[in-house]
Amino acid sequence: MKKASLLGLVILLSVGMTAKSQVKIGFEVSFKEPQAHYAEVEMNISGLTKDYVDVKMPVWAPGSYLVREFSKSVEGFNATANGKPVKYEKVRKNAWRVYSAKASNVKIKYRLYAFEVSVRTSFIDDSHAFLSSTGVFMYPDGMLKQPSTVKIIPFKTWNKVSTGLEPVAGQAFTYTAANFDILYDSPIEVGNQDVFEFMASGVKHEVAMYGGGNYDKERLKVDMAKIVEQGTAIYGENPNKHYTFIVHNFSVGGGGLEHLNSTVLGASRNGYASKEGYNGFLNLVAHEYYHLWNVKRLRPVALGPFDYDNENYTTNLWVAEGFTAYYENKLMRRAGFISDTDFVNQLVTAVNNVSNTHGAKVQSVAEASYDAWIKLYRPNENSANTTVSYYAKGEVLGILMDIEIAQATQGAKSLDDVMRAMYNQYYKKLGRGYTDAEFKAMVEQVSGKSFTSFWDKYVNGTGPIEYEKYFGYAGIRVKDENAGKSIPYLGLSSKKTEGKIIVSGIARNSSAWVDGINVNDELISVDGVPVQSSIDLGDKKVGDTLTIRVLRDGIVRDFKVTLKAGTSVKLVAELDGNASDAALKVRKRWF
Numbered sequence: 001m002k003k004a005s006l007l008g009l010v011i012l013l014s015v016g017m018t019a020k021s022q023v024k025i026g027f028e029v030s031f032k033e034p035q036a037h038y039a040e041v042e043m044n045i046s047g048l049t050k051d052y053v054d055v056k057m058p059v060w061a062p063g064s065y066l067v068r069e070f071s072k073s074v075e076g077f078n079a080t081a082n083g084k085p086v087k088y089e090k091v092r093k094n095a096w097r098v099y100s101a102k103a104s105n106v107k108i109k110y111r112l113y114a115f116e117v118s119v120r121t122s123f124i125d126d127s128h129a130f131l132s133s134t135g136v137f138m139y140p141d142g143m144l145k146q147p148s149t150v151k152i153i154p155f156k157t158w159n160k161v162s163t164g165l166e167p168v169a170g171q172a173f174t175y176t177a178a179n180f181d182i183l184y185d186s187p188i189e190v191g192n193q194d195v196f197e198f199m200a201s202g203v204k205h206e207v208a209m210y211g212g213g214n215y216d217k218e219r220l221k222v223d224m225a226k227i228v229e230q231g232t233a234i235y236g237e238n239p240n241k242h243y244t245f246i247v248h249n250f251s252v253g254g255g256g257l258e259h260l261n262s263t264v265l266g267a268s269r270n271g272y273a274s275k276e277g278y279n280g281f282l283n284l285v286a287h288e289y290y291h292l293w294n295v296k297r298l299r300p301v302a303l304g305p306f307d308y309d310n311e312n313y314t315t316n317l318w319v320a321e322g323f324t325a326y327y328e329n330k331l332m333r334r335a336g337f338i339s340d341t342d343f344v345n346q347l348v349t350a351v352n353n354v355s356n357t358h359g360a361k362v363q364s365v366a367e368a369s370y371d372a373w374i375k376l377y378r379p380n381e382n383s384a385n386t387t388v389s390y391y392a393k394g395e396v397l398g399i400l401m402d403i404e405i406a407q408a409t410q411g412a413k414s415l416d417d418v419m420r421a422m423y424n425q426y427y428k429k430l431g432r433g434y435t436d437a438e439f440k441a442m443v444e445q446v447s448g449k450s451f452t453s454f455w456d457k458y459v460n461g462t463g464p465i466e467y468e469k470y471f472g473y474a475g476i477r478v479k480d481e482n483a484g485k486s487i488p489y490l491g492l493s494s495k496k497t498e499g500k501i502i503v504s505g506i507a508r509n510s511s512a513w514v515d516g517i518n519v520n521d522e523l524i525s526v527d528g529v530p531v532q533s534s535i536d537l538g539d540k541k542v543g544d545t546l547t548i549r550v551l552r553d554g555i556v557r558d559f560k561v562t563l564k565a566g567t568s569v570k571l572v573a574e575l576d577g578n579a580s581d582a583a584l585k586v587r588k589r590w591f
């Protein structure tokens, strides 16, 4: 029964592939004016039989949950069919309809302006081109499963191309993508980047460094390999044939974006020499590398295959991103870059930060995931009061879940077992994404206990984090140094702009919130004393009243503000030297 239906599937697939393989898609990207930030793109489609073809530019880049409208950077769109000019028109913000009138060969040309520095947008100047594929290549509507070839013609002073795409043997700077999902998941760096390689977990890794910097190649080869090996150990396999790190070194840089067999990292050019800077870079490497399993393969059901024309909604970014933020710390510890104490301190800092986020009492982490498109990626002055980051809260939930699984199984299992089982079940066996219910079911299967109250309280709810209980399971004492204290708290943040002190944030339910200070107010004086750089409460006490004079839209106003006590926690952790054997078992498994 199983074999028969599989055979049927193979026949259907091969018939489908023969029919589809009549259509051929090829791109050529060249650079006439890189100094003005332009690329010329040519797209050749052959094997067409219809009256028209719609070509579309994605509106977003997977991994970065914001509609970015990449088609806004396209100009000079032009089309010919069988060598002759044809009519075309715009039919959607990101789509052009080319009336090819059954002609088999359609050639489309356009110019692309690229001047936004980030890991998910293209940037071109006289020194290099970074091509973020979703904003470069158009796809013929309905043909996302088609293979394509990409030929890069570097500018005359450039001599290298770095990408995760498969090279075509014998053809310079020419690559193939088995389908558009792979093409869109493969950024391309063109220029004179410094390239070096290392082997880890049996996979060749290439590092392409743009922008120079004080990095030590030999040291990076050894240390990046350790991270690769720790990640591979969790999942039991490394699914790539080769992997490419594209690193952009800037005066101040950061951030990264994950791809199937590559990543783009932003780094600070001269940050590699300090311990903090170096570990920060390795942390980023660990984060993006871990994503090759968690989110690029093991993924929420909405995240692939993608809809490139619209938002793709999921309530699970707390697993996709938050757990990755958690695992970057685990990989750093297991690779020996941080101590047990550093590890615990980092985790307690994460709990501390979420506990002190007012928005964590308003928005659940499932809601935060779903609304990433309109909230996390579009923050405003009130975001801290109304939203929680699925990175930060997801990291905390990773910690709690990991400890709870180890506790429930007396140290026999951990979150690693859940992640590996999910990878095997949904990516490898079923070849699809998971639902929230399926993720919860796997946690329950591995731990042997119900996680319904965990989900109600922490995933779909906004309950306070029981840090003493969870860390206590692992023999770690966490205490709040602010407990029992009455510390006056104004709840106002400000910044100096052009010599003026401007209010930039008001914390929910704080003294400033209750008594009416607003964001954008210019701070003039407190009790008649001019504000120099920010408000200093000095020896003021809870219950004292201040007169804060502000300039609001050109009008002077005085506000009486009565100081309330702050509600923030200040958590510190310590490994309990007298922890029970049971707690030590949990700790050992968790670490």
Ligand SMILES: [Zn+2]
Pocket: 258, 287, 291, 320, 321, 324
């Ligand atoms: Zn991430």
